[in-house]
Amino acid sequence: MDVAPPTDELVPRARRGRPGYDRDQVLGIAVSLFNEKGYDATSVSDLAERLGLTKSALYHHFASKEHVLDLALDDALTSLERVLEHPEAQHGPADARLAHVIRGAVRVLIEKLPSVTLLLRVRGNSPVELSALERRRVFDHRVTEVVRRAQDEGHLRADVDPAVATRLVFGMVNSLTEWYRPGGALDAEQLSTVVLSTALDGLRTPPDPR
Amino acid sequence: MDVAPPTDELVPRARRGRPGYDRDQVLGIAVSLFNEKGYDATSVSDLAERLGLTKSALYHHFASKEHVLDLALDDALTSLERVLEHPEAQHGPADARLAHVIRGAVRVLIEKLPSVTLLLRVRGNSPVELSALERRRVFDHRVTEVVRRAQDEGHLRADVDPAVATRLVFGMVNSLTEWYRPGGALDAEQLSTVVLSTALDGLRTPPDPR
Numbered sequence A, B: 001m002d003v004a005p006p007t008d009e010l011v012p013r014a015r016r017g018r019p020g021y022d023r024d025q026v027l028g029i030a031v032s033l034f035n036e037k038g039y040d041a042t043s044v045s046d047l048a049e050r051l052g053l054t055k056s057a058l059y060h061h062f063a064s065k066e067h068v069l070d071l072a073l074d075d076a077l078t079s080l081e082r083v084l085e086h087p088e089a090q091h092g093p094a095d096a097r098l099a100h101v102i103r104g105a106v107r108v109l110i111e112k113l114p115s116v117t118l119l120l121r122v123r124g125n126s127p128v129e130l131s132a133l134e135r136r137r138v139f140d141h142r143v144t145e146v147v148r149r150a151q152d153e154g155h156l157r158a159d160v161d162p163a164v165a166t167r168l169v170f171g172m173v174n175s176l177t178e179w180y181r182p183g184g185a186l187d188a189e190q191l192s193t194v195v196l197s198t199a200l201d202g203l204r205t206p207p208d209p210r
Helices: A023-037 A044-051 A055-061 A065-085 A094-111 A113-121 A127-152 A162-179 A188-201 B023-037 B044-051 B055-061 B065-085 B094-111 B113-121 B127-152 B162-179 B188-201
Strands: none
Touching (some): A023 A055, A023 A065, A023 A113, A065 A094, A094 A127, A162 B162, A188 B162, A188 B188, B044 B065, B094 B162, B113 B162, B162 B188
8 A cells, every 4th residue: 555755845844933943843842742741731822831932923833733733743654654665674575574664663763752652642633633543554554464474474473463463563662652761771773673572582582492 | 569459449339329320330431531532631521521410410429530530540550450469470480470460461451441541641740640650660660570580580581671571561561552442353361362472472483393
């Protein structure tokens, strides 16, 4: 299934708005506030207050609160979709493709932690949220197809439903938004290695090769 | 570390309040609404409206919105803590104790899906939420000690930090609140088997035993 090409126009460029903040910075602060208070519980007045801006200065940057949400969700989704579009996720044995996807998803979560956190809390309360959920579903579906292929190729156990396997793996990946904090003991590379090896080989001590 | 004994007094009994609902039913409907709209975004008026009760009839059941939250979180946490208190989680080889904990946690998530879902969304915005987060931390810490012991006993790989391993396993378990729906293809027993085998043995095809 095809996914819309990355919508670069929607991703804000560092463009000067009011003195003190550019558009990306306003977006970043807004996403942090949404994650802290909950999107629905955050008013435009709350946003303006957190930014130390008037509401009209805020509307200089964004058409509405939902516009801010749309940009943040699109940023997270586009980054995840790019992982699937990468040649290493498209060609070669499916288990290697899956490994690329898992590592790439961990990297995106760490690099885009606030916007992915926001994405994972979306419940479908508006057209913007429903559209984000639909893009998540397409993403999950495409990963499930890679898992199914890896089972068909004999590299993954066939006794786990590929959709369930995908959800469990992304349960591990997405849990990073709950407990990973930048500057922790493990960097993105180490974390992606731990997640990948846990997903593929489990936590049990490997049998003695002799 | 000890955990307070299950606070049965806080868990509502099926006691008649207003005609049409007992206290457990009111609690159940309230928890569903919190999960749907977000706790902070739900007002007492929203609750009364959903229940078709006046606010004063609602206050007949519960002292406040936070009281409802407290009961629901306590219900989820007490159930999880009981898994850890079970003799099979307390005695014997640590890998078997961990298996009991993982299976038990999956069962609790399925049996108490709405209240565990609410628990997992708590961010610490009030004393009730902070206290629930602290009980979650104690729970995680106790599971981490079981994982560490299983590593010491040689049954789990020692190259994954036990706290990280615990978080990844509970990332899988907790993801059930996002995608498991009652009446789906897998029942609690089958789901706990899939989660356990994925956590311990991973998704890769086992090496040929010959």
